[in-house]
Amino acid sequence: MDIAPRHAMPAPPAGSEASAARKPFDLLRWYAWVSLAFILSVAAGLGLISSRFIIDESIERDALLTAQFITSIADAEVRHVSIPDIRTMGELLDPRTDHTAMPGVDPQARRKARGEFLDHIAHLPDMLLVNIYAPDRTVIWSSNPALMGKLIEGDEDLDRAFEYRLRVSASYHSVEQARSEQKFITPPEQLFIENYIPLLDADADEVMAMVEIYKEPHDLIVRIEHGLILLWVAIAVGAALVYVGLYTIMRRAVRLMAVQQKRLIGSETYVALGEVSSAVAHSLRNPLASIRSSAELAQAFDEGPAQRNINEIISQVDRMSQWIRQLLQSLRPLNDETVPVELSQALQESLQAFAVPLARAGVALDVPALPAVQVLAQPALLAQVFSSLIDNALESMGEGGRLKVELVKRDRRSVTLRLSDNGKGMSEQQQRMAFRPFFSTKQGGLGVGLVLVRRIMERFGGSVRLSSSQGHGTRVSLTFRLANKG
CATH class of the missing domain: 3.30.450.20 (PAS domain)
Known part of the structure; x- marks a missing residue:
């Protein structure tokens, strides 16, 4: 049996290896x-x-x-x-x-x-x-x-x-x-x-x-010796204080620059994705609408065995339309203006909107009376944050569970609200990927819910943190700025 000679793979150029091995410039170091x-x-x-x-x-x-x-x-x-x-x-x-x-x-x-x-x-x-x-x-x-x-x-x-x-x-x-x-x-x-x-x-x-x-x-x-000792000690302490002070300022500046650079890259990414998504959505909406209309028409005239396939077509078209709406929603620019919003009222409205799905899934609510606090937010965007988190909790718990909402921290400037479920939880790798775009643990999920939650919370001047363990549920902490810092 003849074996054809193997050709050696060409070695990559030396310049490319040097570029790959070159470390990024560390300004702080x-x-x-x-x-x-x-x-x-x-x-x-x-x-x-x-x-x-x-x-x-x-x-x-x-x-x-x-x-x-x-x-x-x-x-x-x-x-x-x-x-x-x-x-x-x-x-x-x-x-x-x-x-x-x-x-x-x-x-x-x-x-x-x-x-x-x-x-x-x-x-x-x-x-x-x-x-x-x-x-x-x-x-x-x-x-x-x-x-x-x-x-x-x-x-x-x-x-x-x-x-x-x-x-x-x-x-x-x-x-x-x-x-x-x-x-x-x-x-x-x-x-x-x-x-x-x-x-x-x-x-x-x-x-x-x-x-x-x-x-x-x-x-x-x-x-003279005592004077020299005091002199060198004073110089050493002064030099150390100057170095620590300058290093602290530079470290803070580098962190601020990194955050701003990250935001800039994120903004540019979202702008580019938004343009592409808008073009894709514009190109898909009309064909999807035509497919759904044709399927509905076929459904009205055909009562045979094809009815099951027609229903699947309509379901998949609706799912793709929902994806497109979520994608466009997650990539659209957010308004920076915030207004005082009653936190407990916004939470109750979101829970009321999910009352039927929660009851159908057998999820019990544990929501103690929350104090009346006003946070800096936007009613529509805040409702979207709660809706995304409640929907994720429902998906995680599946058949029955408990959803708990509590106020865990409050000071003169901020308040922290935590939503906890006892669902299936997430692995460490899933937690690291949770806030990355288009990563989802849901079956057929688009992976933009938590990304949008983080963007909205950052626009409010707050933050979001997630902790989870497999088999023990997930906890999401939302930190808001208080509207009245009294």
Whole structure:
């Protein structure tokens, strides 16, 4: 037996696979990541700038207070000693000028004044090292004796302080071994500060001596750390609040856009279906009317065995006509205007209209007295909502059952009415498909009843929810806006 060779199916184009695999654009997810990255970047930048500002300002403030303290001590010691022709402490600090610069001045008095000043300097709080430089960059005194008499070269901060006659401050986190003047007897633990304080002559034209102080202000460091912690916590909390706020707004906007898009698509779909349905209905009505007229005419003249078939023709024509009316009704535009409607009265009128079918089907009514409430609706459309739900309940219960209507919730703005039956119920898949157009569990049903119910309730500004389980009936909850929100 010969078998014809099979031809391989052509592979789909790569572009079509890429299009199918491409996921839709997720605006909320994209915004969440981009906004998070942007907010974190801004928060980190602000935190770093603010931290640097706090540290610099704190160090600068401490340096200013130290400089003011040193100059105050220098001025006080000069006035206390009362040496003739000596106007500033800077003129006393270099011991090499004791015998040459000022003849006739008692060297003992100069040494006493210098000693008292240096004693104050040596006992400064949080002090690590003190160096005093002559204009030639020689260390004329130091709290570390190993540095005395040493010439310091290549120190830019020292040269700048001598050149511009100003105070220079710097902060360090570790000792720089390359700097020969940083020879601490007690090494610093963490942050330490270096201050250059110039001591000028009486005319402030020349630097007579330069005081270099290394100190580790523990209280200041603790305060800086506490300030930085509070700063970063505040930035983190602020960034989190901004992110959560913006994300909440965007999520709400995305949901609103999705609802509006869904409504727009639904409206366009209904418009398109309405146009097609109108054309189909216009094309079918005349042939259906002719078929029914011919069948009725044949029924009047033929009493033979064809009578049964003629009745079936008329029944099917009526069913198709009913389908067309339901389809056109479900797809026609709904008027947005709502008026106050008495809910209990509209419900009673609908139940009264179904009194005969309910009694014929053996369905018992359980309708307690409802409070008088007015809801925003339209009488005709509200009656159509109740009629669709009662008709579905009748179809579900078949031979006997109980239909219960109750008011389950009421607040200042809305009221919820629930219709329950004990019919055959629906499966989970049927519940998911219940509000989709043209899906029906009825024999020969068109599947537009619940769709129309949802459209009408949304036009009223309300909502509809359905819950069901197989063998235990179905519950439909209708939520209406109150006409008087008192």
